Amino acid sequence: MKFLFVGTNPENTGAATHFVALAQAMVEAGHQVSAVVYPNGLIANSLARSGARLYTAKFRNVFDLRGYFATFKAARDLRPDWLVGNFGKEYWPLILISRLLGIPVALFRHRTPAMGRVSGYLVPRLAQRFFAVSSHARQAYLERGVPPQLVRVLYNPVNMAWCQPDPQKRSEILHDLGIPQDAIVLGYFGRIHHSKGIFTLLEAAEGVMAQEPRLHCMWLGHGPDSQLLGERIDAGSFAHRHHMLGWIDDVHPYYSAISMLAFPSIATETFGRVSVEAQAAGAPVLGSNIGGIPETLSTNVTGMLLPPGNVAAWRNAILRMCDTEVRKPMGVAARDFVDRHFSTRVIADEFVRILGDS
Incomplete structure (x- = not known):
C-alpha cells in the first residue's frame, strides 16, 4: 500500500x-x-x-494556506491509498484534501481532552478511520458521544531492535555515571513535573535506599519541577545515589542500564510509550493504575500496578522488585509481551487490517 503521512509538528511530543x-x-x-x-x-x-520519501511544509494553524498547498501537491502527485494524520491542526486540512482528491484519510487522536464542539462531532465522522491510541482514550471519546463503530484502537509500535537488553551498554553507562556494576537501578524517564508522581517516587525510593544499599535512581527528562526535584534530592540522605541526567535525545540505550522502570503518574495518562519501550529492553515496570497505563503491561507478569500517590505501596513494590528472583523473570516475560502486542510488525499488520475493514 501507499501512504502519505502528514505531520508538521516541530516539537518533541508523544504524538x-x-x-x-x-x-x-x-x-x-x-x-x-x-x-x-x-x-x-x-x-x-x-x-x-x-x-520514507519526505516533503517539507509548515502548518502554523488550520488556516495556513502554505501547508494546504504543499500537502495537496504531494497527495496529488503520489496518489496514496491513504492519508494519515496525527496532529489536531492538520485534521481539517487533511479532511478537505481527502474530499478534493478522493483519497481516504486516517486520523489519530493522542489526547483525551475534548476537541471543540464542531470538530469533536465532525472529525470522527468525516475521517474514513479515526484512531485512539488506547482503550482508555477510546472510552473518553465514546463518553462524549462519538459512535463506538467510528473509533478504533491502535497502540504505539515499538522497534524491538532499538529497545533490547545490552549488557555492554549497561556496563558503559553505569561506569560513566559512577554507579557500581552490581547496582539495582530504578529508572524514571519522562517529564519532570509533579503530575507525573515524581515526588511520590522520590519519597518511596529513599525509603527503600535506607534498606537496600545497592539501589540507585536514574532520572531522565526535564520540566518545570526539575530544580525542585534536585533540591529535594540534595536535602535527603542519599543524594549520591540519585543521578539526574536531564534531557537526552535518544533514551533507548539507557533502558539497558536500568533494572526496573517507574511510571508513577498521579494524573491520567493516555497511554505510556516509555513503559512499553522499557519492557522491550527487558526492564519490568512499576506503573500507576490510572488512565491507559494498565494497557501497557501484564500485571504481576511483566510489572506491577500501584495506586497513584501511595508512597507506602510504591516503597513496598520497589523493595520487592529489588529481589532478583522477582525481577528477573518479569524482565524476561516483558520483552516477549511487547513483541507479541506492540512490536512494529504486529502494529503494522493491525493497521493494514483495520484500514481494510469494510
Whole structure:
C-alpha cells in the first residue's frame, strides 16, 4: 500500500514519536511511505534514513494556506491509498484534501481532552478511520458521544531492535555515571513535573535506599519541577545515589542500564510509550493504575500496578522488585509481551487490517 503521512509538528511530543514509529513500521512492512514534515524538525530528522520519501511544509494553524498547498501537491502527485494524520491542526486540512482528491484519510487522536464542539462531532465522522491510541482514550471519546463503530484502537509500535537488553551498554553507562556494576537501578524517564508522581517516587525510593544499599535512581527528562526535584534530592540522605541526567535525545540505550522502570503518574495518562519501550529492553515496570497505563503491561507478569500517590505501596513494590528472583523473570516475560502486542510488525499488520475493514 501507499501512504502519505502528514505531520508538521516541530516539537518533541508523544504524538511525534508515534508518527515516526508508525511510519517506520509501515516502511519495514514493505509499504511505500511518504511524509509531509516540518523542515529540519524532529520528525524529519528521525525519518531521514528510514526509506520514507519526505516533503517539507509548515502548518502554523488550520488556516495556513502554505501547508494546504504543499500537502495537496504531494497527495496529488503520489496518489496514496491513504492519508494519515496525527496532529489536531492538520485534521481539517487533511479532511478537505481527502474530499478534493478522493483519497481516504486516517486520523489519530493522542489526547483525551475534548476537541471543540464542531470538530469533536465532525472529525470522527468525516475521517474514513479515526484512531485512539488506547482503550482508555477510546472510552473518553465514546463518553462524549462519538459512535463506538467510528473509533478504533491502535497502540504505539515499538522497534524491538532499538529497545533490547545490552549488557555492554549497561556496563558503559553505569561506569560513566559512577554507579557500581552490581547496582539495582530504578529508572524514571519522562517529564519532570509533579503530575507525573515524581515526588511520590522520590519519597518511596529513599525509603527503600535506607534498606537496600545497592539501589540507585536514574532520572531522565526535564520540566518545570526539575530544580525542585534536585533540591529535594540534595536535602535527603542519599543524594549520591540519585543521578539526574536531564534531557537526552535518544533514551533507548539507557533502558539497558536500568533494572526496573517507574511510571508513577498521579494524573491520567493516555497511554505510556516509555513503559512499553522499557519492557522491550527487558526492564519490568512499576506503573500507576490510572488512565491507559494498565494497557501497557501484564500485571504481576511483566510489572506491577500501584495506586497513584501511595508512597507506602510504591516503597513496598520497589523493595520487592529489588529481589532478583522477582525481577528477573518479569524482565524476561516483558520483552516477549511487547513483541507479541506492540512490536512494529504486529502494529503494522493491525493497521493494514483495520484500514481494510469494510
